[in-house]
Amino acid sequence: MPKANVTFEDIGVTVTVPAGTRLIEISEKVGAGITYGCREGECATCMMKIVSGMENMSERSVLEDKVLQENMASRKHRLACQAQVLGGEVVVRPG
Amino acid sequence: MSEAPVSIAPDVFWIGALDPQLRVFDVILRTANGTTYNAYCVRGETGVAVIDTVKAEYADTFFERLEQVARYDEITVIVLNHLEPDHTGALPELMRRAPRARLYISVKAQTMLKGLLKSEDLAYTPVDTGDTVNLGGRTLTFLNTPFLHWPDTQCTYLNEEALLFSGDVFGCHFCDGRLFNDRVGDFRFSFEYYYQHIMRPFREHVRAGLDLIEPLRLDLIAPAHGPILRDAPRSYVQRYRQLAAPLLHNEASDRAKTLVIFYISSYGNTARMAQAVRDGAEEIDGVRASLYDLQGGEVTPFVDLIEEADGIVFGSPTINGDAVKPIWDLLSSLAVVSVKDKLGAAFGSYGWTGEAVSMLEDRLRGLKLRVPVTGVRVKLIPTEEELDQCRLFGRQLGKHLTGRNARRVIDMSELFKEPHHAQG
Known part of the structure; x- marks a missing residue:
């Protein structure tokens, strides 16, 4: 199975994950500072910054894109409950 | 109590409602003598603004007071400082009666407005700190004060009167028809209790909001609940600054x-x-x-x-x-x-x-x-x-x-x- 490496910059932990993993599946377990509200792509509580590796993330869905726009997110921001890691190296941090 | 509007400054009127029977607010908050839903009307030379509305059950009272100070076709501006239903209950009907009015809400309030009115097809202007709207000789300036106590909250300042429509900030659940802080009963407990239950979880945001409010000249603070603060309004701002500070000095090193x-x-x-x-x-x-x-x-x-x-x-x-x-x-x-x-x-x-x-x-x-x-x-x-x-x-x-x-x-x-x- 293809793998990817996600680094949570705020706690200095890199997790090797199967391609297709959503950040929400691991960020809490590893103790990173990304926090969640609704957990279904509506409230934007889990907005996080992709420090590097955006090209290794899934495309924004229509729902995620709408919520990010409504919250004036920059192009570097994603919702941790929606975005999937597709491969390679990705570095994220809360905010 | 008659349903008369109350002048709070030249051509500025309280058009809210009294709810003396309320005992539990939003499940979490008790009140021993009810609350008020404060809404206001500001008249300019070319336009009229309505600042907030009231809980739906009190819409009739609100409209009765509003009609004594403005015609619906004069209303050009509706400001919503905070979209919680106790302040927006009369909004749909107000929009129907005042079709010329444009809504001014904070950027964060947009999704809440759509949820509240169950419509995606809404005309409104999202505003941020420093944005203004002119009523002819009178200017409303917006201050974005998120999380005081909802993500959408803002305050609105009437420049010419040094009057801050502060939303829930500096408010409290205390019902007294005499309205002004120097005339009502002793509401100090209610003021502190409201802070402790509503604002305390957001104390970092309280500090950020105070940073915006403190530099303003403040002749009058008109909150969305409880007495209008005309006697020593700045003392309430100072009290918020004290309440938002850490409870005790930390004896350990700052870095500990x-x-x-x-x-x-x-x-x-x-x-x-x-x-x-x-x-x-x-x-x-x-x-x-x-x-x-x-x-x-x-x-x-x-x-x-x-x-x-x-x-x-x-x-x-x-x-x-x-x-x-x-x-x-x-x-x-x-x-x-x-x-x-x-x-x-x-x-x-x-x-x-x-x-x-x-x-x-x-x-x-x-x-x-x-x-x-x-x-x-x-x-x-x-x-x-x-x-x-x-x-x-x-x-x-x-x-x-x-x-x-x-x-x-x-x-x-x-x-x-x-x-x-x-x-x-």
């Missing part, structure tokens, strides 16, 4: 990170683990660890402690498959303070099943704490080796608190193992 460890113990096993966790954490420079037996205190002061702490640890035995009630009582009392992003952890001794630790960890995550170190569980009496595990756990927590945790690479499967079970 505080870790509070709460435990409860049936046979002394979890207590011994707690001591070892504390000892371990104290080994890390820059950590001030404190130990509290939950049986020796009450919830309220412990909530105060948690508000000031950088990290919180809970030690609980497992009884009938659950953590014990005093811990859940404390964890269910944290809605009045901010715990987001604090470090959280759990540990405990158990006899048979030992679910308490992982249940507490899940709850801490639910409260938006970080839980980076898997908790230690010990079956019954901890051995010296198991107490070493507790000390290691404490050191790991201390390192996380002080940002000295080692960088590491792990496989995702390691995250889904059972909580660490110290072996003797």
